[in-house]
Amino acid sequence: MATKGNKDGVQWVVPDPKRENWYWPSDALRQHAWVSDPKIYDQAKADPLAFWAKQAEGITWFQKWSKVYEDEPFAYKWFVGGKLNLSYNSLDRHVEAGRGDRVALIWEPEPLSEPHRTMTYKQLLEEVGRFANALKALGVRKGDRVGIYLPMIPEAVVAMQACARIGAPHTVVFSAFSAESLRDRLVDSGAKVLITADGYWRRGKAIDLKPQADQALPGTQVSKVVVVRRMGQEIPWDAQRDVWYHEITKGQPTECKPEPMDAEDLAFILYTSGTTGKPKGVMHTTGGYAVQVYTTAKWDFNLHEDDVHFCTADVGWITGHSYVNYGPLMNGVASLVYEGTPDFPDFGRMWQIVEKHKVTVYYTAPTAIRMHIKWGDEWPKKYNLNSLRVLGSVGEPINEEAWLWYFHLVGGKRCPIIDTWWQTETGATCVQALPGVGPFVPTVAGRPFPGIRARIVDASGQPVKAGEGGYLVLEPPFPPALLRGLYGDPEKFRATYFGEFGPKVYFTKDGSRMDEMGNIRVTGRVDDVMNVAGHRLATAEVEDALAQHPAVSEVAVVSKPDEIKGEVPVAFVLLKKGFQASEDLKKDLIKTVDKIIGPTARPSSIYFSEDVPKTRSGKIMRRVLKALVRGEAVGDITTLRNPECVEDLKRLVGYKG
Numbered sequence: 334m335a336t337k338g339n340k341d342g343v344q345w346v347v348p349d350p351k352r353e354n355w356y357w358p359s360d361a362l363r364q365h366a367w368v369s370d371p372k373i374y375d376q377a378k379a380d381p382l383a384f385w386a387k388q389a390e391g392i393t394w395f396q397k398w399s400k401v402y403e404d405e406p407f408a409y410k411w412f413v414g415g416k417l418n419l420s421y422n423s424l425d426r427h428v429e430a431g432r433g434d435r436v437a438l439i440w441e442p443e444p445l446s447e448p449h450r451t452m453t454y455k456q457l458l459e460e461v462g463r464f465a466n467a468l469k470a471l472g473v474r475k476g477d478r479v480g481i482y483l484p485m486i487p488e489a490v491v492a493m494q495a496c497a498r499i500g501a502p503h504t505v506v507f508s509a510f511s512a513e514s515l516r517d518r519l520v521d522s523g524a525k526v527l528i529t530a531d532g533y534w535r536r537g538k539a540i541d542l543k544p545q546a547d548q549a550l551p552g553t554q555v556s557k558v559v560v561v562r563r564m565g566q567e568i569p570w571d572a573q574r575d576v577w578y579h580e581i582t583k584g585q586p587t588e589c590k591p592e593p594m595d596a597e598d599l600a601f602i603l604y605t606s607g608t609t610g611k612p613k614g615v616m617h618t619t620g621g622y623a624v625q626v627y628t629t630a631k632w633d634f635n636l637h638e639d640d641v642h643f644c645t646a647d648v649g650w651i652t653g654h655s656y657v658n659y660g661p662l663m664n665g666v667a668s669l670v671y672e673g674t675p676d677f678p679d680f681g682r683m684w685q686i687v688e689k690h691k692v693t694v695y696y697t698a699p700t701a702i703r704m705h706i707k708w709g710d711e712w713p714k715k716y717n718l719n720s721l722r723v724l725g726s727v728g729e730p731i732n733e734e735a736w737l738w739y740f741h742l743v744g745g746k747r748c749p750i751i752d753t754w755w756q757t758e759t760g761a762t763c764v765q766a767l768p769g770v771g772p773f774v775p776t777v778a779g780r781p782f783p784g785i786r787a788r789i790v791d792a793s794g795q796p797v798k799a800g801e802g803g804y805l806v807l808e809p810p811f812p813p814a815l816l817r818g819l820y821g822d823p824e825k826f827r828a829t830y831f832g833e834f835g836p837k838v839y840f841t842k843d844g845s846r847m848d849e850m851g852n853i854r855v856t857g858r859v860d861d862v863m864n865v866a867g868h869r870l871a872t873a874e875v876e877d878a879l880a881q882h883p884a885v886s887e888v889a890v891v892s893k894p895d896e897i898k899g900e901v902p903v904a905f906v907l908l909k910k911g912f913q914a915s916e917d918l919k920k921d922l923i924k925t926v927d928k929i930i931g932p933t934a935r936p937s938s939i940y941f942s943e944d945v946p947k948t949r950s951g952k953i954m955r956r957v958l959k960a961l962v963r964g965e966a967v968g969d970i971t972t973l974r975n976p977e978c979v980e981d982l983k984r985l986v987g988y989k990g
């Protein structure tokens with residue numbers, strides 16, 4: 334395939350002559366894009382199954398499917414009877430096509446003194462083969478779950494690929510999550526092997542990981558722990574249980590036959606926050622996931638084989654699964670993995686990486702962009718960012734200021750911003766503008782991807798008029814990568830996603846509105862899920878963590894808008910008798926949250942209150958607390974059991990509503 338474009342500094346967008354801050358693809362971009370004719374939307378709408386079947390032909394199947402889609406309530410299936418392997422599609426097929434010497438992974442360690450590493454497709458395939466064989470030698474078989482608790486090092490991608498190769502569903506746990514969070518996920522998934530590392534660099538500090546992993550193991554079914562040596566420091570070791578990655582892979586053959594997976598075989602489990610305290614194990618199967626991730630990566634970012642794709646998400650999140658690992662690799666491009674933080678050694682680090690590796694696609698979260706704004710314009714200006722072609726945004730609504738800054742300062746007014754709406758549950762992007770089609774408009778994600786049916790409905794499930802707010806729902810045929818269940822909890826799966834509008838309507842839990850052209854603007858969650866710095870978190874999770882502190886008798890957590898992080902948790906804590914409110918106690922409560930969930934869940938404020946508003950049946954009225962911390966009207970409180978507490982709370986939070 335010939336690749337046009339990708340030349341430094343090409344103008345990829347042009348402004349709309351009539352509408353301020355609207356942009357369209359330039360002729361150069363239209364010519365370079367996989368898709369530039371908007372008719373694709375209508376064609377796909379007329380026959381979504383034919384559309385997806387055509388996209389599925391873009392990847393390699395060991396056996397073709399016999400039926401494209403099966404519309405069973407709660408048991409929809411894609412590419413029925415088809416057989417394939419995610420790792421084969423990520424690696425072997427490029428090597429077999431003579432593209433084995435192309436770069437697959439670029440790894441930037443955090444310390445500038447350490448050289449970066451690259452791996453070609455051939456090298457990555459060999460490393461994955463060795464590790465897949467080593468996992469088999471440890472007794473891992475098709476269907477066995479494997480926990481992965483790794484920082485952003487190449488072995489994180491190798492481990493996921495090796496699991497996919499042998500058909501062992503991985504469950505990746507974010508390395509900054511606590512031992513308790515890891516344990517919950519290992520117990521729920523029944524993982525028998527855990528892959529971790531001795532540590533990693535974070536803001537110039539060596540962070541230990543192994544002690545946390547060890548602490549998580551009691552009570553789980555994990556019998557073997559594979560440890561990657563990243564740092565080389567002394568670590569606790571259990572000779573019966575622990576093995577070094579470099580030792581078990583040494584001498585293993587590089588060849589490992591990819592397991593032919595049924596399209597509906599489980600590919601992986603990824604835990605995410607629901608409205609309760611306990612995270613849910615979102616199940617993704619192989620065929621539909623592969624097809625949607627492959628197609629969206631290719632079309633959203635207009636990937637061609639000389640692209641350098643830098644998605645800043647951690648592999649612990651779905652964005653890292655789909656757009657650091659599987660999506661870019663299935664498309665045969667170079668995927669960049671960065672170990673550290675964007676502010677180390679200084680605020681220009683991300684732009685230094687873009688310049689150094691001539692990154693063409695940069696995909697990040699609005700919260701990161703807002704941090705860059707705070708750090709100042711001089712940082713992106715110091716570097717040559719002319720290699721950039723497409724800028725992506727994900728994880729939360731992008732505000733106009735962040736969009737414009739990203740567009741001007743990072744993209745040099747040349748690059749389209751592809752604001753992708755999706756969820757852990759959808760596995761791949763679902764709503765966005767396509768680079769060759771547009772329009773690119775601040776705060777507006779775009780149209781549902783071709784072949785995806787999204788609507789905005791009111792509380793009774795009726796479609797709302799253009800411009801009116803409502804709930805975003807997905808309708809059959811459901812997106813190929815949509816989750817197939819919650820691990821071990823079919824009832825919860827039905828109730829959570831199909832409880833509101835019935836078995837034929839998947840409820841995203843997001844509020845949104847659509848303009849006359851069909852472009853969707855997603856405004857945010859309508860349930861008790863917060864989006865803190867792009868990380869999904871239930872208020873109930875933070876409540877559960879705080880409630881475990883011995884001083885806490887009752888606790889309510891609500892979210893509050895935050896300039897940088899989008900939203901932050903705020904906690905109202907009622908103390909048990911004998912405990913005094915103090916700054917030290919606040920610190921101790923924060924430590925409890927760190928220990929039970931991780932620092933991402935820390936409340937930004939903790940208020941020690943005498944009481945919290947409750948209904949007559951004793952339920953905490955979080956709506957009132959939310960209004961108080963946001964300075965909004967509190968509304969009707971006459972039905973409260975204790976309306977008098979609202980005045981005290983107003984004083985406590987300094988309410989100016």
Ligand code: PRX
Nearest residue numbers: 727728729730753754755756757855858869
């Ligand atoms: O509220 C939506 C928001 O993030 C939620 C999904 O979070 P999670 O499962 O962690 O996945 C994040 C990465 C895919 C959604 O329900 N969200 C995600 N992308 C956008 C968004 N909100 C607005 N615009 C987006 N582009």
